[in-house]
Amino acid sequence: MNTIDRLAGSFTGSGAWHDEVGKSAAYTVQHTNRETGTGFDVAFKHDFEDGTVVDARFGMTWIAPGIFRVDVAGTPVGNGYVFEGYCHYHLKLGETFVEASYRSTDSGLEVFGSSTANAEGHYIAWKERLRRAG
Numbered sequence: 001m002n003t004i005d006r007l008a009g010s011f012t013g014s015g016a017w018h019d020e021v022g023k024s025a026a027y028t029v030q031h032t033n034r035e036t037g038t039g040f041d042v043a044f045k046h047d048f049e050d051g052t053v054v055d056a057r058f059g060m061t062w063i064a065p066g067i068f069r070v071d072v073a074g075t076p077v078g079n080g081y082v083f084e085g086y087c088h089y090h091l092k093l094g095e096t097f098v099e100a101s102y103r104s105t106d107s108g109l110e111v112f113g114s115s116t117a118n119a120e121g122h123y124i125a126w127k128e129r130l131r132r133a134g
Contacts, residue, residue, distance in 0.1 A: 002062045004040045006085035006104040007033050013108065015046070015128030019118055025049050029128050031109070033102070039068050060089070108132045 080089025085104030100113035
């Protein structure tokens with residue numbers, strides 16, 4: 001049960017975010033989900049239209065069947081689950097809560113997420129369409 005087989009691999013694509021004050025923008029995505037001996041790693045890079053880059057890595061450690069802990073730089077920050085090609089997790093970074101979901105598709109992944117605060121302090125949500133790379 002503790003596997004990400006349908007979600008594992010490298011993906012590329014694009015996304016768009018929308019915030020509570022009506023702003024939105026597109027961005028490109030490089031994303032990798034890789035199984036490890038104790039769980040899996042998630043790494044992504046988002047290149048935004050304004051030149052901003054977000055490069056993030058999370059370690060997911062299995063703690064029960066289908067349930068994992070989310071770590072950033074070795075520090076626990078949240079939890080999540082994987083069932084049948086679907087992964088969802090939440091985490092807290094400072095005072096900000098972030099949640100994300102990955103859904104396996106025939107050609108790659110759909111990613112959905114939200115955060116209680118973006119760089120300007122506004123609620124934000126996003127969607128990404130990613131295809132398998134290579």
